[in-house]
Amino acid sequence: MNQLDTWLQRAAELVRNAQEIVVFTGAGMSAESGIPTFRDAGGLWEEFPPEQFATFAGLLRTASTRPREFVRFLATALAPIAAAEPHAGYRALVQLEKHSSVTIVTQNIDGLHQEAGSWQVHEIHGSLLEITTRKGQFVKRLTRKELRGIVAALQTALDSSLALPRSLLALRKLIGANVRGIYRPNVVLFGEAMAEPAWSHALAAVRECDLLLIVGTSGEVWPAASLPQEARAHGAPIITIDPDAARGDVVLRGTAATILPRLLSLAGV
Numbered sequence: 001m002n003q004l005d006t007w008l009q010r011a012a013e014l015v016r017n018a019q020e021i022v023v024f025t026g027a028g029m030s031a032e033s034g035i036p037t038f039r040d041a042g043g044l045w046e047e048f049p050p051e052q053f054a055t056f057a058g059l060l061r062t063a064s065t066r067p068r069e070f071v072r073f074l075a076t077a078l079a080p081i082a083a084a085e086p087h088a089g090y091r092a093l094v095q096l097e098k099h100s101s102v103t104i105v106t107q108n109i110d111g112l113h114q115e116a117g118s119w120q121v122h123e124i125h126g127s128l129l130e131i132t133t134r135k136g137q138f139v140k141r142l143t144r145k146e147l148r149g150i151v152a153a154l155q156t157a158l159d160s161s162l163a164l165p166r167s168l169l170a171l172r173k174l175i176g177a178n179v180r181g182i183y184r185p186n187v188v189l190f191g192e193a194m195a196e197p198a199w200s201h202a203l204a205a206v207r208e209c210d211l212l213l214i215v216g217t218s219g220e221v222w223p224a225a226s227l228p229q230e231a232r233a234h235g236a237p238i239i240t241i242d243p244d245a246a247r248g249d250v251v252l253r254g255t256a257a258t259i260l261p262r263l264l265s266l267a268g269v
């Protein structure tokens, strides 16, 4: 038996014995669905620095001083999310819900857990598919098909001689103003408060869980990165799934789409 097999057996036992499982996912969970992580080599932040493209003030400044670059950023960031489908790891988590009490806490904004069929999902950084006013009032929910339409329109606009007016038209479903003020995707940008009530629910779930399963997060984004400490504070064991995993009581070095189905099948779910 190699080391991964030994760790898998141990992790499977923890899953079997757990009553309240929290699965905490990050960008790595969606990598095999075709959505690149932002920090890994070749990630979004290399081409589009976060201070210009991931804060509200930075985005406003970029949109007003370099509108074409703003539109290019949106088309680049949205395209993989618009094309993504849940992989086998997502489906394994849906199966797990049928056997145990499972709460999914995700930093991702791509809606893939819900699309796979998971129902107890807290999106602590919000969702790209939910459009709200800046005060958080719900405006509408986009389908992934609508998102694909927006991306296609943005790409066509960028290739045309009338790039800016056409881009503005394409963006109206995503960003604009109505009688209630400016609306935009309900995603948490750097420096903004966590999405509520998702964050409060996530904290409560982690404080009560008896197993934390972490998948595909570098643990560099705060306060999300404090959740494992909350679990550890009351003695919940931690399983980590990540090709670069270093921390956790059980460390499964591998990818979400391969390890999750193996682990959950070993655990008998």
Ligand code: NAD
Residues within 6 Å of the ligand: 025, 026, 027, 028, 029, 030, 031, 032, 035, 036, 037, 038, 039, 040, 107, 108, 109, 110, 125, 215, 216, 217, 218, 219, 220, 221, 241, 242, 243, 244, 245, 254, 255, 256, 257
């Ligand atoms: P991160 O980019 O900081 O770290 C990604 C982690 O995933 C790394 O530790 C990496 O080793 C691991 N990883 C890479 N491929 C993997 C795979 N196939 N299976 C399992 N693990 C894999 O991601 P983060 O910690 O989630 O922080 C990024 C922030 O950016 C988050 O707040 C998130 O909201 C946002 N983001 C979201 C998406 C999305 O919605 N899909 C994508 C990129 C970034």
